[in-house]
Amino acid sequence: MEQIRQEAREFMINTYYELGKTEEEALHRIEEVDQEIVDKGFYEQTFEELEYGAKVAWRNSNRCIGRLFWDQLHVIDKRHLKTEEAIFQALVEHIDFATNGGRIRSTISVFPQLKQGEKVRVWNHQLIRYAGYVTEQGVIGDSDSIEFTNKCIELGWEPKYGHFDILPLVIQINDNEPRWFEIPEDVLIEVPIHHPEYDWFSDLNLQWYAVPIISDMSLDVGGITYPAAPFNGWYMGTEIGARNFADEYRYNMLPMIAEYMGLNVKRQSTLWKDRALLELNTAVLHSFKEAGVSIVDHHTAAQQFKKFEEKEATENRDVTGKWTWLIPPVSPATTHIFHKPYSNEIVKPNYFYQGKPFKEG
Amino acid sequence: MEQIRQEAREFMINTYYELGKTEEEALHRIEEVDQEIVDKGFYEQTFEELEYGAKVAWRNSNRCIGRLFWDQLHVIDKRHLKTEEAIFQALVEHIDFATNGGRIRSTISVFPQLKQGEKVRVWNHQLIRYAGYVTEQGVIGDSDSIEFTNKCIELGWEPKYGHFDILPLVIQINDNEPRWFEIPEDVLIEVPIHHPEYDWFSDLNLQWYAVPIISDMSLDVGGITYPAAPFNGWYMGTEIGARNFADEYRYNMLPMIAEYMGLNVKRQSTLWKDRALLELNTAVLHSFKEAGVSIVDHHTAAQQFKKFEEKEATENRDVTGKWTWLIPPVSPATTHIFHKPYSNEIVKPNYFYQGKPFKEG
Ligand code: HEM
Ligand code: HEM
Structure with a gap:
């Protein structure tokens, strides 16, 4: 409990300062929150606090190159939701709102906070x-999803054995059996x-979804x-293409792209991997643009990150970052990032990895 | 002095063990060395110790991807040299021996050890x-060399204001005025x-020297x-090309390569930098091969590094490394390197940065 009080206090001081409120307001709020924690063991944040906390958590995300836009995060307050159905509906709304017909909006939906015996995942x-x-013929689809896909099948979801089957949403409240829901196709x-030049590229039958919405990290704000x-930005092309x-x-x-390109894959020094990689990344950027879906190339993203660093410097804030x-x-x-060091100090508010909600096997 | 004794002891134990000598031999040598240190404040290594130490120092070089060949280092003992002329001659011999008409040999030449009041740099x-x-028209040549080039000019070397002027060798013994010597062209x-396909590439008038021979790091062995x-391997193409x-x-x-290629450099998302970079690296690898000069591409180098990791594992030795x-x-x-972590622990023997022998301005 001492830790929540301490983190709440620090968060309020920083937030009220950055929001341009008076010291009096900050002190008043700290007292109020402190009392709430002492009384109930937890406290509730105002929407303003939550909103600013989620934004600053992005600003503090050391692994993220997209932080120039930290202040433009859309924060959707879903802390009052209590049922799997309602949460599922909210997730579908998130997808729809964030996708926005392709003009992607950086968005986070916040569900109930962790409490003694209460946990939404x-x-x-x-x-x-x-x-x-x-399968016996090797992996089909995204090998990154194998374990979770098996879980979905165990829960009753019907596997389709395609390369690009959208997985269902799986929601768990407390220790209840998790429930799964198909995402409606229309969102x-x-x-x-x-590829802008290679017609054969379409024969590879590749596709990717428009919006990356990370849903397994926790948001940690003010204790x-x-x-x-779940939060999303838009893609940087290399995430898909590289x-x-x-x-x-x-x-x-x-290997397959290199073969279509007619490259000599027997000799590494032809740089066939680099050539195939370049065309793949060109195709990804081209296709997203053609489809009217927001995406950023890695050069532009690095320039935006540079601007972010400059802006933070004018605000006298240190930029932490994870170079790797x-x-x-x-x-x-x-990119300029390669040529300078970053301190990977972890500052809160922030987004954190959490243990997997499901166990292997 | 306690530290030299300690490091000498550890080095002898490890080296004699790895060289398959008996414990008795090791203990005998440790006693001998210990006495020498107590008597004189320093000790001399046998050639075998020095040779093995230089090799293991390479094996321990965390930033080096080329370590598979650590055991094939040619160690040239020049510890007895006392004059700038003699050292200059030895450096020229090093260049000649290592270059070997293009079939580059990994080589180190070792000059006198650091002692109280004695230092060769x-x-x-x-x-x-x-x-x-x-210059008023901007930088000419390699901007990485500006400071050292100025020093050479101060010492009396005649600047030529070309893009690829080979700098003289500058040797300093103790606190004497450093002396400079031109490298004879024939070595x-x-x-x-x-470029294998773009004829215009030759119009860029690019060239690079065959052998990278790092000469400002110290070798630290057994105290x-x-x-x-100075030590050298051969180049990995990206060092020059990227x-x-x-x-x-x-x-x-x-930018100039992209212009020759006719790329649209106004839009980052055309990936013009990546395209130009790829052709530049292709040209470097191609040209070195054509000229019969050893070089390795980054894919082959990574595979060799993987083999190094495997070999070290069979020897029950940890591989330390600096991922970045x-x-x-x-x-x-x-490359596989990207997808795993490395511990950047510093193990001795090793090569270390040292303070610059000359001061700015
Ligand atoms: C607006 C466009 C955005 C871009 C272009 C962007 C770009 C990126 C990229 C390229 C990564 C590395 C991903 C990887 O290598 O797996 C990353 C990681 C990350 N980003 Fe962003 N991002 C954006 C928006 C956001 C938003 C809105 C948030 C949170 C509110 C966020 C938080 C993070 C976090 C926490 C990570 C680390 C994820 C992990 O460890 O798996 N980003 N971002
Ligand atoms: C045989 C071929 C070799 C290859 C292909 C190779 C490759 C490389 C590469 C690519 C780097 C990074 C350079 C940079 O990014 O600036 C490096 C660094 C290094 N290598 Fe090797 N290397 C070779 C031989 C050697 C030898 C013979 C030694 C010592 C006996 C050595 C010791 C080192 C050290 C100490 C570094 C770090 C240099 C620094 O910090 O500036 N390497 N090597």
């Missing part, structure tokens, strides 16, 4: 994600991947943990 | 390196950079510091 890693199946945008608080489609343990498309995540996985040395 | 960062000049190999111990020629603060060639340096600056996520 969304089991999905991202709200929209493709299933992965281990989903998926982007078929074409309060929100274990269900990792999801390219990693050997994911869709592993580089901030550098893009394509041509990293062409 | 090679001022150059690498034995072969291009000068850099600040130098330089590689003109062509002894060798402040002059850093020396590409970095904005170095030769900054990407080990990942190549082109398509890093296509």
Whole structure:
């Protein structure tokens, strides 16, 4: 309890200061919150506090290159929801609102805070994600999802054994049996991947969903943990083009693209992997633009991050960052990030990994 | 003195064990060395100790991806040299031996150890390196060399204001005035950079020297510091193609290459930087091969590093490494290195940065 009081106090001081409120207001609020914690063991944040906390948590996300826009996060307050159905509806609304016909809005939906004996979890890693199946012919779909896909099947979801099957939303309240729901198709945008010059690229039948909505991290603000608080921005192209489609343990498309390109894959020094990777990333950026879905290339993202660093400097705030995540996985040395160190100090409010809600096997 | 004794002891135990000698031999040698240190304040290593120490120092070099070949280092013992001329001659011999007509040999030359009042330093960062000049028209040559180039000019070296002027060797013994010497042209190999398909690439008039010979780090073995111990391997292509020629603060060639390629440099999302970078790296690898000069691409280097990790595991030795340096600056996520963590623990023997022998201004 001492820790909640301490973190609440610090959060209120910083937040009220940044919001330009008076010291009196801050002190008054601290007293109020302190009393609430002493009385009940927890406290409730105002919407303003929650909103600012979620934004600052983004600003403090060391692994995120997209932080220039931290102040433009849409915060949707769903802390009052108590049932799986209501939460499911809210998640669908989140998808719809964030997708916005392709003009993606950075958005977070915040569900009830963690309390003694009360816990809401969304089991999905991202709200929209493709299933992965281990079959005798090898993995089908996204191998990153294999374990969760098995869980869904155990819960009664029907596997489809396609490469791009959207997984259901799985919601758990307290220790109840988790419940799963299909996402209605009409809120989903998926982007078929074409290349601006190579027609054959379409034959690869690649597609990816429009909006990455991380749903398994907790939001930690002022001593309060929100274990269900899915948030999204828009994609940086390399996430899809240099990792999801390219990693050997994911869709592993580089060998096939190289083959279509007619590259000599026997000799590494032809740089066939780099060539295939470049065309794949070109195709991803091109396709999202063509489909009218927000996306940012890694050069522009790095420039925006530079602006973020400059803005933070003018506000006299330190920028913390995790270099190994901030550098893009394509041509990293062409960005300024590569050429400077970042301190990976963890500052709160922030988003944190949490234990998986389900166990292996 | 306690520290030298301790480090000597540890080094002897490990080295004699790895060399398959008996415990008796090790203990005998430790006693001998210990006595020498007590008597004189320092000790001399046998050639075998020095050789093994230099090799293990390479094996322990956390930033080096080339460590599979640590056991094949050629160690040249020049600890007896006392004059600048003799050291200069030895450096020229090093260049010649290591270059080997293009079939580069990993080589280190070891000059006198650091003692009270005795210190040999090679001022150059690498034995072969291009000068850099600040002029009214901007920087000419390699901006990485500007400060050292100024020093050379102060010492009487004649600047040539070309893009690829080989700097002189600058050698300092103790507190004497440093002396400079031109490297005879007949020991130098330089590689003109062509592209296998783009003829215009030759019009860029790029070239690079064949052998990177780091000469400003110290070798630290068994409590002894060798402040002059230049070592070389061969290049990994990206060092030249993704850093020396590409970095904005170095030769900054990407905009011009993109222009020759006819790319739209107004929009980052065309990935023009990545395209130019890829062709530049292709050209570097191609040109070195064509010229018969050893070079390794980053994919092959990563595979070799993987083999190194496997070999070390069979020897029950931990591999330490610095991830931020080990990942190549082109398509890093296509190598296994990107996908695992490395411990950056510093183990001795090792190569260390030392303070610059010259001061700014
Ligand atoms: C607006 C567009 C955004 C872009 C382009 C962007 C970009 C990125 C990228 C490229 C990563 C690395 C992902 C990876 O390598 O797996 C990342 C990580 C992250 N971002 Fe952002 N981001 C955006 C919005 C947001 C928002 C709105 C939040 C939270 C409110 C956020 C919080 C985070 C966090 C917590 C991580 C680390 C995720 C993890 O560890 O798996 N980002 N971001
Ligand atoms: C045989 C071929 C070799 C290859 C391909 C190779 C490759 C590399 C590469 C790519 C780097 C990073 C350079 C940079 O980013 O600036 C590096 C760093 C390093 N290598 Fe190797 N290397 C080789 C041989 C050697 C040898 C023979 C030694 C010592 C005996 C050595 C010791 C080091 C050290 C100490 C560093 C760090 C240098 C620094 O911090 O500036 N390497 N190596």
